[in-house]
Amino acid sequence: MNTLRVTKQQKRLEVLLNILAAVFMLAALAYLFLFINVPFITNSAVKVTVLSILCFIAAGNVRRFQLLTQIVIAGHIISELAVAVVLIMGYTGGTVDMLNPFTGEIIMSNPLLTILWGSVILDGVIIALLIWFYLSAEKSIYQLSYLSPAQFRTLVALSEALIEGKEEKVTPRDIAMNVDKYLSGFKAKSKWIFKIVLIGMQIYPLLSFKPPLTYLSSLKRRKFLEDRFYKDVFIVPEFWGNLVKVMIRVSKQMAYLGYYNDERTFESIGYKRFSERENVPERLKNLPAVERKPLKVHTSSDFNNVENINGDVVIIGSGAAGSIIAHNLIEKGREVILLERGEYTDPSQMNDDEVKMLSRLYSDGALQLSRDFQFQILQGSCVGGTTVINNAVCFDLPEDVLDRWNDPQLYDAGLSKEGLFGEAGSFKKMRGLMGVRSQDHNFLNRGSVPFKRGIENLNLNLSPNKFDVVEANILDCLGCGYCNIGCRYGKKLSMLDTVLPNIQRKHPDALKIIAGCEAHKIKGSGRKVKKIECVFRNGKKINITANTVIVSAGAVSSSLILLRSGIGNGRTGKNLCFNMGSPITAVFKEKINSYEGLQISHYIQLKPNRGYIIETWFNPPVAQALTMPGWFDDHFKNMRRYDHLSCAGILVPTQTNGEVKAAGLFGRDVKYIPAKDDLEKLIEGLILAGKIFFAGGAELILPHTFKYYEFKNENELEQLKDLVKKPGDITLGTGHPQGGNAISKNKSKGVVNPEFKVFGYDNLYVCDASVFPSSVGVNPQLTVMALADYSCEFIN
Amino acid sequence: MEKILGTGNSFTDYLFVLLVYAALFIVMRYANKRVELNFRKTFWILFWGWSVGVFIGNYLFYLIGIMSFLPWLNNFFHTFIWIGLCLTFLYAGCYKNPLWEQFLLFAIFSFTVKATERYFLGTWELPYFFFIDGNTAYIIGWSLMDGLYPFISMAGLKIVSKFSQGVLVPVY
Numbered sequence: 001m002n003t004l005r006v007t008k009q010q011k012r013l014e015v016l017l018n019i020l021a022a023v024f025m026l027a028a029l030a031y032l033f034l035f036i037n038v039p040f041i042t043n044s045a046v047k048v049t050v051l052s053i054l055c056f057i058a059a060g061n062v063r064r065f066q067l068l069t070q071i072v073i074a075g076h077i078i079s080e081l082a083v084a085v086v087l088i089m090g091y092t093g094g095t096v097d098m099l100n101p102f103t104g105e106i107i108m109s110n111p112l113l114t115i116l117w118g119s120v121i122l123d124g125v126i127i128a129l130l131i132w133f134y135l136s137a138e139k140s141i142y143q144l145s146y147l148s149p150a151q152f153r154t155l156v157a158l159s160e161a162l163i164e165g166k167e168e169k170v171t172p173r174d175i176a177m178n179v180d181k182y183l184s185g186f187k188a189k190s191k192w193i194f195k196i197v198l199i200g201m202q203i204y205p206l207l208s209f210k211p212p213l214t215y216l217s218s219l220k221r222r223k224f225l226e227d228r229f230y231k232d233v234f235i236v237p238e239f240w241g242n243l244v245k246v247m248i249r250v251s252k253q254m255a256y257l258g259y260y261n262d263e264r265t266f267e268s269i270g271y272k273r274f275s276e277r278e279n280v281p282e283r284l285k286n287l288p289a290v291e292r293k294p295l296k297v298h299t300s301s302d303f304n305n306v307e308n309i310n311g312d313v314v315i316i317g318s319g320a321a322g323s324i325i326a327h328n329l330i331e332k333g334r335e336v337i338l339l340e341r342g343e344y345t346d347p348s349q350m351n352d353d354e355v356k357m358l359s360r361l362y363s364d365g366a367l368q369l370s371r372d373f374q375f376q377i378l379q380g381s382c383v384g385g386t387t388v389i390n391n392a393v394c395f396d397l398p399e400d401v402l403d404r405w406n407d408p409q410l411y412d413a414g415l416s417k418e419g420l421f422g423e424a425g426s427f428k429k430m431r432g433l434m435g436v437r438s439q440d441h442n443f444l445n446r447g448s449v450p451f452k453r454g455i456e457n458l459n460l461n462l463s464p465n466k467f468d469v470v471e472a473n474i475l476d477c478l479g480c481g482y483c484n485i486g487c488r489y490g491k492k493l494s495m496l497d498t499v500l501p502n503i504q505r506k507h508p509d510a511l512k513i514i515a516g517c518e519a520h521k522i523k524g525s526g527r528k529v530k531k532i533e534c535v536f537r538n539g540k541k542i543n544i545t546a547n548t549v550i551v552s553a554g555a556v557s558s559s560l561i562l563l564r565s566g567i568g569n570g571r572t573g574k575n576l577c578f579n580m581g582s583p584i585t586a587v588f589k590e591k592i593n594s595y596e597g598l599q600i601s602h603y604i605q606l607k608p609n610r611g612y613i614i615e616t617w618f619n620p621p622v623a624q625a626l627t628m629p630g631w632f633d634d635h636f637k638n639m640r641r642y643d644h645l646s647c648a649g650i651l652v653p654t655q656t657n658g659e660v661k662a663a664g665l666f667g668r669d670v671k672y673i674p675a676k677d678d679l680e681k682l683i684e685g686l687i688l689a690g691k692i693f694f695a696g697g698a699e700l701i702l703p704h705t706f707k708y709y710e711f712k713n714e715n716e717l718e719q720l721k722d723l724v725k726k727p728g729d730i731t732l733g734t735g736h737p738q739g740g741n742a743i744s745k746n747k748s749k750g751v752v753n754p755e756f757k758v759f760g761y762d763n764l765y766v767c768d769a770s771v772f773p774s775s776v777g778v779n780p781q782l783t784v785m786a787l788a789d790y791s792c793e794f795i796n
Numbered sequence: 797m798e799k800i801l802g803t804g805n806s807f808t809d810y811l812f813v814l815l816v817y818a819a820l821f822i823v824m825r826y827a828n829k830r831v832e833l834n835f836r837k838t839f840w841i842l843f844w845g846w847s848v849g850v851f852i853g854n855y856l857f858y859l860i861g862i863m864s865f866l867p868w869l870n871n872f873f874h875t876f877i878w879i880g881l882c883l884t885f886l887y888a889g890c891y892k893n894p895l896w897e898q899f900l901l902f903a904i905f906s907f908t909v910k911a912t913e914r915y916f917l918g919t920w921e922l923p924y925f926f927f928i929d930g931n932t933a934y935i936i937g938w939s940l941m942d943g944l945y946p947f948i949s950m951a952g953l954k955i956v957s958k959f960s961q962g963v964l965v966p967v968y
Contacts, residue, residue: 525837526962566833760834 007140010062013133017059017069020126024052033101051075062137067215069134076127083119092116142177145184146191151198152176155254157214158201161222162255164632169265175258182257182355187537188364189666197250204228204247222632230631230707245706245728252635256625260639261355270643271595271621273352274480283443287476290490292501297344297383297513300536307542311337311512313795314532314546316519316561317553319385320781321768323495324430324788325550327503329795330510337512337544338500339534341557342381344515345388347497350486354622357485361389363557378735379554383515384496386554387781390735391483391600392472392492393615394436395778396427397786400609404774405743411773414745414754419790426786434473434785435493443479444469444601447594447646448616450586454696455604464607470600470615473781479597481620517542522549522565527762548795550765552788556660556670558770559740563662567758568751572741576658577775579651579736580674583617583627584686585638586646586693587700594618594646604692605778612685613778614692617649627731629702629709638702646693650685651736653777654678660740670737674727682730683720690717704731736780738772749773755794767791802867802917809916813873816912820905821882828889835888838964841956842887842949847880863938864922870913878909883945891966895946903943910935 031045051072058068086092096115098108138149147155159172170178183194202213205224210216216224229248259265266273274280303309313329315322318340326336345360363381380386397420405413420426430436461467473493483492490497503511516537523531532544551558559573595618603615618624621642630638638645658672674682690701694714701711703720706729711717724730744750747759752771758764769784776783801810831839854871857863866874883902890898914920914935923929925937950966957963 522833524833524962526964527834528962529833566830566836569828569830569832760832 009137009140013062013137014059016129016133017055021052021055021059024048024055028052034098063141073127073130076123080120080123083116087116144180147180151195152180153214154198154202155179157221158251159255160218161225162252162632163259164636167268169268170259170262175255178258178261179254182359185359190364197247200247201251242728253626257355257622260621260625269621269639277596283478287478292490292497294346295500295513296504297515299516300538300540303542305540309542309544311544311546313548314339314544315550315552317385317768318383318495319554320387320784321788322552323499324785325552325767325792326511327499328789328792330503330507335510337514339517339519340383340515341518344383347488347490350488352482354485354620361486383513384494387494388486388496389484390781392474393470393600393779394472394782397776397783398778401776411742411749412745413743413773420786426789429789430782430785435475436471436473438469439472439474439477439598439601440469441477443477443597445594445597445599445616445618446592447618448601450588450646450696451602451616451648451692454692457695458692460604467604470603477598481595481597481599483599484623519561527760529761529764548763550767552768554768555737555740555770558766558768559660560662560668571751573660575656575739575742576660577656577739578654578734579775579777580654580678580682580732580734581649581651582682582686582730582732583647583649583704584689585629585702586698587641588644588697589699591643592646593643595620610684611681612650612652614685614689615649618647627704629704631708634708648689650682650689652678652682653775656739656774674732683724687717687720705729738769738775738780741766741770742773743771756791765795800868802870802919805917810869812916813913817878817882820908824886831888835964837962838953839884839888841963842884843880845952847876850879851875864920866919870917870919887946887949895968898946899943902945903939906942907939910939
């Protein structure tokens, strides 16, 4: 972008300012000579003269003197308000006389009211023209796709303060440009929250009688952010404190996302892209990327607006459950339409650009947050669903969890143990179909080496504890470390890579996939649902009629679809739960390069069960930066030792105290506040993970608390119990939302019966993680697949 | 105008009646926030059946002397808004409950509304309910009759379901 080029819009603003400068100067002369006896004439003459000078200077370089244009606009707005006050409350009955400057005789006399209204209209026109020309000039300067120029400048100012350290590799302006590109890359109802946050950050200093954020000097801005958003957050009332935390957290995310996705930063943090790593050509030669025939996918361009489509079975959602059900029903001879809200991305289009992939493959561009913005919920939104972006880790459903589900005093789920775990049971079947196997190979997350050492030093690997390499539906892993942004090499056996193409190859006409199309509402009459109203991202609508409708859109979306349709009133969306997670980072003296290798490689579960599981985990730079502890130079320093870090995630199965509502700011409201017990379990898990890392040779342990702490020894870890008292004190998130449409024999406890049929309907089924009566406590993918397989026995 | 509003009544009096309907509707919504998708067709069948049926019925009963005259606007409010919308909404939320419970619920709600209309509009005034003397007997009597809403609805829906698909017939 040529930043010095004067655009057509800038030129237009310059002309307007020059004209206004002349008009105001003439007006000043008129005040002095023609209206000499009007009260406050001095003020009027001064006002328009100043405005004229401001316009004149601003027109010289509208970019450099943009503040002056803003002042001219502000001056006119104040003038309008002043006249409005006079019109409403003042005396408007007199006249205004125009005098001959030489003789003093009255040339013309006008009612004051006419003059005031004339001023309102004239100022109004000037304000409208100035704002219009100013905004278009600003836009033309920055060439922004999503943010407004003012928001962009705020982001530049924030980036300048937040990315703080020696040898910054990307300018704040480039960071903001990167973020603008990211935000324009996906559609999400919640995206505007970023704009609101930026506006909020800009004006927040006004509350302290300071100029807006962008007008503060760099040093003062940094100090203001530290004082108001970081240090003093804890002394203001809780509601206000949370709001402030949200603002700074979101700002931080934007800045880090824009900085660490830029390849210019990679060398400085010791990160090498997969294609640049040693032995990669050899690895690719030995384990070549799998080439698959692209899926045949229908998009909005294949349909007319309000077109009616008839089908046999419609499945909403193409993830772990939807694809398995499609597979099984087609094998039984049914024809399936598979609806997917996200777009289709062929594995060959996937790459190591994290931000681009987040915006293409994740629900709401990975911005899905709970109502209080403190809990991030990550879900895939693309053909293949979450299986495309998860770590493919597979665990069987713990038998004690199934026993609890089936307990008549609790959930009374009525699921057959034999049907799930038997020799011909769904778990075994799915393990075979999906190629689930132990990932005991050479390309594991390198951060797991000190983790394993620590486990062994503490003897935690001994029975009855379970410590092992994870099982996953991954074959011949290359260890690129990009599981969460889509495997372009076809090694992860996701639905996109295996089940869906296999169906289309075997039964070319039986599966119709429609991508980018959201099932908005289900319509029906009596006990039969008949029609699904769908909307494409471009607004085009289609209606699909079907004999059987299966909702498999994931825990949040499935509940939303039912709620929007008025199905399962009073029960749908309730009992939402999660595997709540929080990371902990360990710093080592030696280089580890944890980013190389399978992202999740090992897990440990203590016996008897303590209520959490610990998994080793690491990410490419952006995702790691977003979960990296520290602020300002602490964060920068930590990212500079990115290649010396190892990381583990603690997963806690939460209580069922969440709820999905089809309401709120985004039309999809996730209400959830972690329970105290769950938070305590999490802290216990974090402390244990810290101890493991210390035993493995870590120098420092960094929890992801809101305030930054570096723990230097085991004893200091115990402080976490006192430092984290509320959810806002620590970063929390999940990739495993569950529940909302619980399965139960009892109509008052569940939304679907043990045959996965929604109570009160003959041809409507729900099958995905939303039917879990409680959290499974381990990665739920295999359970979702197994339940999907199990459900097909009942689907008519 | 008297025939429409009733003697001495103004639109303000009707507004108060509407406010009481709204308050009762809020109470009803505690148990059931929305009409379930599978009940919507049934809801509209019941709405039209009850609204039109009772609107005409009230006038016919007045003609044969077993009910007092309901001014036309009062009759419209009572039948279309109260019985048609509110009571059918109540039914949508409670039709799975035991019948005796439903009977009590409908009778109590109906009594409240009749007392309200009596208070604000001066209607529901007749000195007897069939062979029992007293205006109180008249109001209580017809409230108990309204308690039969679930029974009559069930019977009606059984008949309608023979001619139309998608009608939900409560089974006990």
